[in-house]
Amino acid sequence: MQLGIVTLFPAMFAAVTEYGISGRAVRSGLMNLELFNPRDYTTDKHRSVDDKPFGGGPGMLMKTEPLMASIAAARRAVEKKHAAGADKTKVIYLSPQGKTLKQDSIIDLAQRESMVLLCGRYQGIDNRVLESEIDEEWSLGDFVISGGELAAMTLIDAMTRFQPGALGDEGSALEDSFSNGLLHSPEYTRPQSINGQDVPEVLLSGDHEAIRKWRLKQSLGATWLKRPDLLQAMSLETEQEELLEQFKQDYLHD
Ligand SMILES: C[S@@+](CC[C@H](N)C(=O)[O-])C[C@H]1O[C@@H](n2cnc3c(N)ncnc32)[C@H](O)[C@@H]1O
Structure with missing residues (x-):
């Protein structure tokens, strides 16, 4: 599975790329993660990645242009590695407003060849980015965490368990709770x-x-x-x- 991850904190992903079952799946090439930091797509001298919301209110939003540029780069990189004729790569926004992830949704998502995962920060993203760039929103549950990274890592770890060859015993994911x-x-x-x-x-x-x-x-x-x-x-x-x-x-x- 090819994964493009858009995140302001790429170092956090060591938790899935270096440890346990997901770490082994990454090392063996079953799961391929490429990280895209919106900060690398900024054009101003302060390399800003946040911006004020129109209409005022507390908090900031992710700055739009670097966000869109990093999503586009992630999609291009992932699609370059696609088998010919593969489905278009979907962009998933990890969001408390998404559909709640369950084991059956994990099993479906784990069949895809590729995806881009967008990890929000601050108060989230501009609604126009949501409408134009995001194909699906998925949530960990009805609570709010500070960023999408932990949600993306949770999703990646859970999907890894359904990649053929990722677990010592193939059948064990199917015997897990909820399966x-x-x-x-x-x-x-x-x-x-x-x-x-x-x-x-x-x-x-x-x-x-x-x-x-x-x-x-x-x-x-x-x-x-x-x-x-x-x-x-x-x-x-x-x-x-x-x-x-x-x-x-x-x-x-x-
Ligand atoms: C502080 S939250 C923003 C919450 C947003 N203002 C709202 O109330 O819907 C920052 C980021 O954390 C991530 N996030 C927060 N809660 C989440 C959840 N339950 N599931 C998945 N991602 C979540 C999202 O990527 C979100 O953009």
């Missing part, structure tokens, strides 16, 4: 017993079918307890309904 609509079941590692708390016996049994059922039951139960809204949005299969009912009975009689 099948449910929360992941609880997990245990060594030691087998700690402070009087034991690992559930079924996990030591070696009986794969019993373990599958136990995990599905716990996954349904965790979702029922922590995120009942997710269950309401699903239609459960017969086995799932039965296991959830068993979980509820166990829970209520404990």
Whole structure:
């Protein structure tokens, strides 16, 4: 995946390019990030990247000309690396006003060959840039952070998990919470017993079918307890309904 990132703080992206699974995906060329700083596209002697909003009010906006020039440069650079016939690169603005990112949107976005991510700063961007340059707005959730970098890095990290070859075990992203609509079941590692708390016996049994059922039951139960809204949005299969009912009975009689 080719990513052009427009940001006033390119150094922040070391968090995804140097560490963990996303760092490995960058080093192996699965994810290719190119950073574009609007400050490099300024023409005034102070290299200003902010400007006052018309009509007054608190705060500043990102200065329009360097912003538009850096978006155009990012789009050109990313499209140059495109396979022939690839779809036009979309420009995504990370914004609290966008559609909230969910696992199913991450899975869709992760299929794209390229994208430009615009990280806002200050009070955001001129509305004409929004209308003329931005194809999609995506949000982390209903709260405001100080800049789009953390949101862009979150998106990049989450999309990396769905690039073939990025994870040690291909199937693990598909078993993560939300991928099948449910929360992941609880997990245990060594030691087998700690402070009087034991690992559930079924996990030591070696009986794969019993373990599958136990995990599905716990996954349904965790979702029922922590995120009942997710269950309401699903239609459960017969086995799932039965296991959830068993979980509820166990829970209520404990
Ligand atoms: C201080 S915010 C600007 C908020 C804007 N004045 C508003 O109220 O809609 C600065 C930048 O942080 C980013 N940002 C803030 N909250 C975000 C969120 N929930 N999701 C994604 N990006 C966000 C955006 O890129 C935004 O341009």
